[in-house]
Amino acid sequence: MVEQIIFYILTAIAIGSAAYVALSQQLVRSVFMFFVTLFAVAGLYVFALADFVALTQIVIYVGGVLVLLLFAFLLSSKDALNVIEKIPSGLLSANRFPALIIATVFFGLLAYTFYNIDFQNLNWIISAQANGNVKTVTDDTVRNIGVNLMSRYLLPLEMISILLMMALIGAAQIARKEPKIQ
Amino acid sequence: MIPLQHFLLIGAVLFSLGLFAVITRKNAIQILMGIELMINASILNMVAFGKYDKVDNTGQIFGLFIIILAAAAVAVALVIIMNLYKRAQTIDPNQTKSLRG
Numbered sequence: 001m002v003e004q005i006i007f008y009i010l011t012a013i014a015i016g017s018a019a020y021v022a023l024s025q026q027l028v029r030s031v032f033m034f035f036v037t038l039f040a041v042a043g044l045y046v047f048a049l050a051d052f053v054a055l056t057q058i059v060i061y062v063g064g065v066l067v068l069l070l071f072a073f074l075l076s077s078k079d080a081l082n083v084i085e086k087i088p089s090g091l092l093s094a095n096r097f098p099a100l101i102i103a104t105v106f107f108g109l110l111a112y113t114f115y116n117i118d119f120q121n122l123n124w125i126i127s128a129q130a131n132g133n134v135k136t137v138t139d140d141t142v143r144n145i146g147v148n149l150m151s152r153y154l155l156p157l158e159m160i161s162i163l164l165m166m167a168l169i170g171a172a173q174i175a176r177k178e179p180k181i182q
Numbered sequence: 183m184i185p186l187q188h189f190l191l192i193g194a195v196l197f198s199l200g201l202f203a204v205i206t207r208k209n210a211i212q213i214l215m216g217i218e219l220m221i222n223a224s225i226l227n228m229v230a231f232g233k234y235d236k237v238d239n240t241g242q243i244f245g246l247f248i249i250i251l252a253a254a255a256v257a258v259a260l261v262i263i264m265n266l267y268k269r270a271q272t273i274d275p276n277q278t279k280s281l282r283g
Contacts, residue, residue, distance in 0.1 A: 007184050015195050018219055022203040027212065034215055041222050044192065045245075047184060050229040053245045057225075060249050065218070065256045072211055072260045075267075099205035103198040110194035119186045128234040135236045145246070148239050160247050167254035171261045 189230035
């Protein structure tokens, strides 16, 4: 019972702050609200029994990505921050109406699909439950992730590490001061 | 236990909000934030389905991979945005219409 209450409180926080991020007119405030969204979503990961993913989310997203975003905000000038004030706030301006239609229809499609699928009777879920392949709260997922990363998913891990290195070197290369070629 | 549908519905709401942000925002950094919101929704789905895969743990491991890819994408995208600002003096995607070549 307590589990459900905490879960739905986290859900409300996540969706509310995400709505603020998507709708607010104030730029820096919406970046800070994004912190709240990421923390709440990390809490939801814990409820899906993925504590290591939740920790990684906090370390990488909140510690890395958001600090990078704030850094970019501070580097862009005052004019860039003032652009947002020129947006008229009516419903029909700034693509809001088509965006509202697209987002609502997409959400309706997804919700309709989820409503129609009977998840308890899907084949793979039934076989997972029959084989005892379902995670329980007391499982040690971190150890399992470590063993799997070094055995079964070794190739994707190496590929992703090379890709990360390429992306960071590329970012440093683009960010360099350009030689004069114009 | 919390039913799977609720996780998926929360993911759908977050994804739709991210989509809305991507379409309406006039600032490249905020568009990036909308994309991050959509990525988070997809990770939530991965992790929720990963509950039924205890031995292989595919959902959680690919959730980790998505987080790493998103971090790399943000690093590159922010550098591109800074360069765009240096060149065009704006980060509004509607106003940057010309290519160099």
